[in-house]
Amino acid sequence: MPIISLIAAPGHLEPSLVSTLQGAFGTTGDALWLSPDEAAEFPVASRPPNLDDVRRDIADFAVDLNFLEAGDRRKSLLVADMDSTMIGQECIDELAVEAGVGPRVADITARAMNGELDFNEALIERVALLRGLPIEIIDHVISNRITLASGGRTLVATMKANGAKAALVSGGFVQFTRKIGAMIGFDETRANTLLEAESKLTGEVRMPILGREAKVEALMAFSRNKPQNAIAVGDGANDLNMIERAGLGVALHAKPVVAAAAPLRIDHSDLTALLFLQGYSRDEFIQDK
Numbered sequence: 001m002p003i004i005s006l007i008a009a010p011g012h013l014e015p016s017l018v019s020t021l022q023g024a025f026g027t028t029g030d031a032l033w034l035s036p037d038e039a040a041e042f043p044v045a046s047r048p049p050n051l052d053d054v055r056r057d058i059a060d061f062a063v064d065l066n067f068l069e070a071g072d073r074r075k076s077l078l079v080a081d082m083d084s085t086m087i088g089q090e091c092i093d094e095l096a097v098e099a100g101v102g103p104r105v106a107d108i109t110a111r112a113m114n115g116e117l118d119f120n121e122a123l124i125e126r127v128a129l130l131r132g133l134p135i136e137i138i139d140h141v142i143s144n145r146i147t148l149a150s151g152g153r154t155l156v157a158t159m160k161a162n163g164a165k166a167a168l169v170s171g172g173f174v175q176f177t178r179k180i181g182a183m184i185g186f187d188e189t190r191a192n193t194l195l196e197a198e199s200k201l202t203g204e205v206r207m208p209i210l211g212r213e214a215k216v217e218a219l220m221a222f223s224r225n226k227p228q229n230a231i232a233v234g235d236g237a238n239d240l241n242m243i244e245r246a247g248l249g250v251a252l253h254a255k256p257v258v259a260a261a262a263p264l265r266i267d268h269s270d271l272t273a274l275l276f277l278q279g280y281s282r283d284e285f286i287q288d289k
Contacts, residue, residue, distance in 0.1 A: 115237030131203025
């Protein structure tokens, strides 16, 4: 049976709000609490026509409200974007700061992720501005400028403990995904490659570029053409096709154009929300190390 999912920061989901929302959607009975005062869900007959209106009405409560179709919610594959999803930064923006072109690159990145620019062209333009950077800068950036997104290790560890696989699919660069993916616990990574010569970046990226359609291809490959078995998460316009194709597709703290189009959206909670969306309870989580 379809359900309404409600997720908030720990301690911030009021039982009274859950009861009020049950009334707003015309449902009765007890809600199932996956975590006290954090995550609850209750069944509905179909997608409520007032879902978007109610979501706007409760914006001040910082609660993520989603409708999930009936079916097997626990997925055997996680496919995740890296930049601004599994980490808190855009790697190319951090490299650009080291190159002295931070604001220029950050502006292009923001416009590309919001769907205002062609992703491939924007990537080529930004990478060109990194020409001449020593490759050891990459390790420096990972160690000093990159932070792992809250709940990411718990998400990956919990799904893997339950038999799932995890793939990091990024429009960023393998020089980052290999190390960051290993830090979080991903089984596979796929990304673009910054070209190097004489221990410096050449300002070029290996072709073909892994962009919007390539992310869908990665989803299909890793799921063995069964995308309904996957949960996919990302924040940018180049993630949207992948998000729409997956069995559970989640926009996480996403750009407005992505959040508006994605089947599911998490605006307030961290990556552990993806476990609640799959029906895991808090006591099933494998906590961050």
